[in-house]
Amino acid sequence: MTIFKRTIASLMTVGALIAYNAGAQAAEECKNPDSLVFSIIPTEETTQELDIYKPLIDKLKEKTGKSVEFFMPTSYASVIEGMVNGWVQIGVHGPNSYVLAKEKDPALEVFATYTKAKGHFQEEGPGYRAVLVVKTGSKFDSIESLKGSVLGLADPASTSGNLLPRMVFGEKVGVGPDLEKYFSKVVYTGGHDQSALAVEEGRVDAAFVATHRLDNVIDRGLAKPEDYKVLWTSDLIPQDPMVYDGKLCEPLKAQIRDAFLTLNEDPASKPFFDGIHSTKFVAMKDSDYDIIRKFVEAEKAAGK
The missing domain is CATH 3.40.190.10 (Periplasmic binding protein-like II)
Known part of the structure; x- marks a missing residue:
């Protein structure tokens, strides 16, 4: 065997050992x-x-x-x-x-x-929507009427209860992510259920709630579908x-x-x-x- 062939063979052997040891180490570390x-x-x-x-x-x-x-x-x-x-x-x-x-x-x-199964506000499938809801019968009947009102958001890390409202709805009303410039007060309720209940109980004027979370509140008997009026609906969001x-x-x-x-x-x-x-x-x-x-x-x- 020539020196060249021996060198290649040695390198292949070393490479195989390195690969084996790396695999063994990865297996040990999992x-x-x-x-x-x-x-x-x-x-x-x-x-x-x-x-x-x-x-x-x-x-x-x-x-x-x-x-x-x-x-x-x-x-x-x-x-x-x-x-x-x-x-x-x-x-x-x-x-x-x-x-x-x-x-x-x-x-x-x-x-x-x-x-998700089809519900009161939720559609069937692996997606959901954010809805901006107000209490039925309130003075708020349009997005424009909400200017200067009190808004409920779910949690800073929530998609439909904070991120999407700020980045999509905020652009729609011309304030970008600063919803505080459109509403007189923005409060975090702690969750979608709390946002939905805050609207129903009149503690906030409007709130962004995920459709399936709103359904949950209704199915628990804490509110009725007719308690809410939807003023805005987002595009579909992955579940x-x-x-x-x-x-x-x-x-x-x-x-x-x-x-x-x-x-x-x-x-x-x-x-x-x-x-x-x-x-x-x-x-x-x-x-x-x-x-x-x-x-x-x-x-x-x-x-x-």
């Missing part, structure tokens, strides 16, 4: 915890009855062979921090809070969302993303995906899907939320 922590942004469902999540939790336990704990968050930010800091492995975010979380930890991966820690080992991630995407095939899951007014989970990818990133970038550019 996470495979004994238990999983699951969390979801504060919604009517989380605060209403945690029992509705039992079929999903049970399916996760079955597919992964691990114990699963439910973390009750206090805000969108607490779910973001839980995942970024690594003590929450599976999270359900809002579209905007997912984008914010992934900026902090690029390893986070979206893998699914749910399709809340299901996200896991991308540092989890690949077989574990596959088991988690399988638990979500096959849950509707289990008759025992019907109470869960009925509880969240959904029909099934569907696969999603990171690029599905690029529309949200455009809003976020526009918001940053505006210095809001």
